[in-house]
Amino acid sequence: MIFSRTPCCMVMASAFLASIPSHAANLITNGDFSGGTSGTYAPGSATGGANNVPTGWVGYATGNDSLFVNGSQRVNFNGGDKPSGSYIEQSVSTQTNRWYALAWQQQSHSGTDNGGVLMTSTLTSGAASTTSSLRGMLDGASLIHTMSTSTTVRLSDIGASTVSLDTQLDNVVLDLANGQYNVAHLATLSSDSQYGLGTWGNEENAVDGRIGATNSSNTIFHSNNNSGGWYEMDFTLNAMGAYIDRIEIEARPGFNSRMGDSIQIYSTSDALLETIVIDDSSGSFGVDGTWSDVGRIRIANDGDFINLAEVRTFSSFVDGVMVPEPSSLTLLGLGSLALVLRRRK
Numbered sequence: 616m617i618f619s620r621t622p623c624c625m626v627m628a629s630a631f632l633a634s635i636p637s638h639a640a641n642l643i644t645n646g647d648f649s650g651g652t653s654g655t656y657a658p659g660s661a662t663g664g665a666n667n668v669p670t671g672w673v674g675y676a677t678g679n680d681s682l683f684v685n686g687s688q689r690v691n692f693n694g695g696d697k698p699s700g701s702y703i704e705q706s707v708s709t710q711t712n713r714w715y716a717l718a719w720q721q722q723s724h725s726g727t728d729n730g731g732v733l734m735t736s737t738l739t740s741g742a743a744s745t746t747s748s749l750r751g752m753l754d755g756a757s758l759i760h761t762m763s764t765s766t767t768v769r770l771s772d773i774g775a776s777t778v779s780l781d782t783q784l785d786n787v788v789l790d791l792a793n794g795q796y797n798v799a800h801l802a803t804l805s806s807d808s809q810y811g812l813g814t815w816g817n818e819e820n821a822v823d824g825r826i827g828a829t830n831s832s833n834t835i836f837h838s839n840n841n842s843g844g845w846y847e848m849d850f851t852l853n854a855m856g857a858y859i860d861r862i863e864i865e866a867r868p869g870f871n872s873r874m875g876d877s878i879q880i881y882s883t884s885d886a887l888l889e890t891i892v893i894d895d896s897s898g899s900f901g902v903d904g905t906w907s908d909v910g911r912i913r914i915a916n917d918g919d920f921i922n923l924a925e926v927r928t929f930s931s932f933v934d935g936v937m938v939p940e941p942s943s944l945t946l947l948g949l950g951s952l953a954l955v956l957r958r959r960k
Contacts, residue, residue, distance in 0.1 A: 642707040642715075643768065644671030646787040648688045656682075661697075674703040690784040692772035702771035707789060709740060709766040713935030716792040717757045717768060720785045721749065734782060735773045740766040747800040748773070758792060758801060760852060792932035795940075798857065799928045802848035802912075845915040846875075848928065856883040856908035860940035861929040863901040864893070864914065866922065871898040873922035875914045878902070883910035905939045 644650075654668030657675040667683050668674040669690060676682040678697025684690055692701050709715060721734050736755060738745045741763030749755040759766065768789055772782045850857040859880070866874045874895040880888045888909070893900050912928060914921065931940045 640790070642709070642789045643705060643787050644707075645669055646789075647785065648684050648690055652684050669703060672703045672705050674701065676701045687783075688785070692782040692784065699772045702769050703784075704767055704769035706765055706767045708764060709761045710791075710935065711741075711761055711764060714758055714760050714792040714932050714937055715740075715766060715789055715935065716796060716932075717755075717759075717787070717789050719755045719770060719787045721755060722783050722785075733773050734784065735771050737769040737771070738766060739769075745801065756796065758796060758798060791935035792937075793934060795860070795929050795931045797927045798850075798859075798930045799848065799926055801852055801857075802850050802928070804846075804848060806844070806846045843915075843917065844921065845879075845913050846921060846926075847911055847913045848926070849911045850909050850928075851883055851911075856910050858930050858937050858939050859904070859906045859909045859912070859928055860931055861901060861903050861927075862891075862912065863899070863925075863927040863929075864923055865925040866895065866898040867924045868898070870920075870922040871895050873918075873920040874898070874900060875916040875921050875923070876918070877915050879913040879915055880906050880909060881911045881913070882908045884908075885910065903940075907939065 648669050650670040652667040653670045654672050654674060656662045656668055657673060660674075660676040661678050662676045662682075669684050674682055676697075677700045678693075682690065682692055682701040682703070690703060693699055715738070717736055717738055719734075719736065733748060734755065735746060735748045736757045738757060738759035740759055740761040743760055743762040745757055745759040747755070747757035766789070768787070770784055770787065850859070862878055864874060864878075872895055874893050877893055878891040880891070882888055888906055889904070891902050893914075914923075914926065930937055932938065
């Protein structure tokens with residue numbers, strides 16, 4: 616159901632927020648790579664075990680100079696046109712049953728955003744694992760719900776090209792999640808069989824925030840099949856539903872009329888929570904709400920095309936706990952407090 620906005624429910628939510636542990640600092644050692652190098656490459660690296668991995672990290676290198684800290688204190692992948700696949704990783708202590716957010720910055724060595732730069736982050740905590748890919752010169756972000764007291768962070772260059780696309784990495788931060796995040800990368804993606812037998816096309820582009828690409832290789836939906844099709848995001852996160860407080864979709868540039876007809880939000884028990892009609896007049900559509908126990912979100916279409924560039928779904932977190940949108944809770948909490956004070960007079 617949609618989260619209740621009544622004062623009585625807010626009193627319980629306020630108590631819940633008050634029990635959350637305090638905000639933590641960056642858990643990553645040498646995340647800005649200012650600490651130089653002292654680590655060791657993993658066995659099998661082409662470096663022969665050279666000790667030039669960033670301090671606090673371990674790594675794997677596909678070439679003798681394909682992974683190093685350059686003069687600008689950034690990690691450089693694919694140096695010397697070596698094959699992709701190099702990585703650095705670090706394990707840190709974490710609380711169990713909390714959401715952690717990973718952030719990083721990436722760019723090409725040349726400083727040109729040609730879409731060829733492609734990094735993947737992998738967060739692993741016990742049986743939980745989250746993988747997120749980011750293409751281009753952007754700030755990356757990923758989330759994981761921890762199931763262990765230790766979490767491993769891995770960042771890897773997976774770009775297909777090995778020529779003149781040296782990827783550079785900087786400012787890696789891991790912390791308890793606080794604020795509003797795009798959680799679309801946590802969903803399992805599927806579609807009606809008439810829209811590609813369950814595929815979304817270029818999945819890494821579905822949630823990376825890179826809007827404006829005009830060719831089909833940078834869109835996630837590119838279909839011209841029969842009417843009645845849909846694309847879907849499954850948000851059953853570690854057997855739990857999600858709080859979702861904003862949904863945004865972007866049309867592939869020049870194809871505003873192909874954004875789909877409606878957004879359908881379902882609970883974990885498969886009950887339809889709400890159907891939202893899509894306004895395709897501008898090519899960009901967003902809607903705010905406070906939906907709880909969200910199991911899946913479907914973008915449905917009565918016509919014969921869906922052609923989108925991006926889908927973003929947002930959730931809010933307070934010190935590692937997914938919550939209904941905090942500003943709404945604060946306003947309701949103030950109303951509850953005023954009601955209590957009025958009764959005491």
